[in-house]
Amino acid sequence: MTLILALDFGGTKLAAATVNLGSREWLRYERRLSPVNADANTDLEIMRSLVHSLLQDTKPAAIGVSFGGPVDATTGCVRLSHHVAGWENLPLKQLLEQEFGVQAYVDNDANIAALGEHRFGAGQGYDSLFYITISTGVGGGWILNNQPWRGSVGMAGEIGHIVVDPNGPVCLCGKRGCVERLASGPYMAQNARELLTRERKIGTILRDLVGDNLDLITGQLVSQAAASGDDLAQEVLQKSAWALGVGIGNVANLVNPQLFILGGSVTKAGNRWWEVLSQVARETALPEVDLKIVPAALGDDAPLWGAVALTQVRR
Ligand SMILES: [Zn+2]
Numbered sequence: 001m002t003l004i005l006a007l008d009f010g011g012t013k014l015a016a017a018t019v020n021l022g023s024r025e026w027l028r029y030e031r032r033l034s035p036v037n038a039d040a041n042t043d044l045e046i047m048r049s050l051v052h053s054l055l056q057d058t059k060p061a062a063i064g065v066s067f068g069g070p071v072d073a074t075t076g077c078v079r080l081s082h083h084v085a086g087w088e089n090l091p092l093k094q095l096l097e098q099e100f101g102v103q104a105y106v107d108n109d110a111n112i113a114a115l116g117e118h119r120f121g122a123g124q125g126y127d128s129l130f131y132i133t134i135s136t137g138v139g140g141g142w143i144l145n146n147q148p149w150r151g152s153v154g155m156a157g158e159i160g161h162i163v164v165d166p167n168g169p170v171c172l173c174g175k176r177g178c179v180e181r182l183a184s185g186p187y188m189a190q191n192a193r194e195l196l197t198r199e200r201k202i203g204t205i206l207r208d209l210v211g212d213n214l215d216l217i218t219g220q221l222v223s224q225a226a227a228s229g230d231d232l233a234q235e236v237l238q239k240s241a242w243a244l245g246v247g248i249g250n251v252a253n254l255v256n257p258q259l260f261i262l263g264g265s266v267t268k269a270g271n272r273w274w275e276v277l278s279q280v281a282r283e284t285a286l287p288e289v290d291l292k293i294v295p296a297a298l299g300d301d302a303p304l305w306g307a308v309a310l311t312q313v314r315r
Contacts, residue, residue, distance in 0.1 A: 005060035006307035011068040011083035040086035064307030076106040114141030116306030121297035135264030138180040182243035185219025203232030223269040241276035249284020263296030
């Protein structure tokens with residue numbers, strides 16, 4: 001039996017699991033929320049205690065790690081975390097290898113999710129796919145010729161910052177009208193808030209959902225209000241689907257992967273969101289480009305399964 005240890009540093013949560021290679025069931029599994037004022041040290045300390053309780057007297061053959069932020073996958077060095085302080089240039093692979101005496105592999109969560117879906121989820125049997133997560137942010141990861149493709153400095157797959165509306169609102173990256181600026185959960189909430197502030201007579205269902213306290217609006221509530229027939233929420237959601245559809249259509253024209261897999265909380269926004277994005281992607285892609293867009297299959301454990309797959313990638 002080959003024991004694999006999989007770790008997920010998720011920004012707000014930490015998870016660790018062990019599995020015998022070839023099995024699709026965890027041997028042991030531990031999950032903990034990251035404390036409110038977490039930094040890299042507290043996260044590492046919590047992860048260490050999870051791992052020791054998982055492993056006890058056993059030793060893994062390899063460690064795979066999903067990290068929620070940019071990583072140099074070659075050196076296994078974290079560049080930074082967007083959510084937790086103190087991760088700047090932290091040599092995570094090296095730390096783990098010193099502590100556990102086995103090979104460790106580290107990659108960012110979007111690349112890991114692409115790999116997990118390819119080996120264990122919706123992408124099984126395809127040799128080229130693009131995985132997109134639409135959640136707090138919008139990110140992506142490539143599988144090309146059955147292998148991860150990270151680009152020259154690990155920046156491949158940043159569909160979130162493809163510009164689809166050059167005159168649109170300003171994104172956190174400084175450009176206007178990025179896919180993420182229109183499609184992510186927090187930006188959908190912000191767009192709804194701005195429209196509600198400007199126009200008092202529309203969006204009454206959404207307004208009622210938060211008792212007129214617009215600060216409470218989330219991407220999920222926008223979806224909920226849209227499903228209940230709220231005009232303003234439907235407009236915001238439509239824009240999200242439109243932006244993503246334009247992005248996907250352009251990516252299809254450029255690389256023509258066999259499959260697009262969509263995961264993350266915003267993909268639960270309902271059938272209408274899926275219909276609009278599929279239609280817009282179809283209209284954006286050339287007629288000769290085949291387009292297949294499906295939901296992700298692995299759910300919350302995607303980072304851990306991807307981390308298992310990462311230990312098995314041919315190098
Ligand atoms: Zn941007």
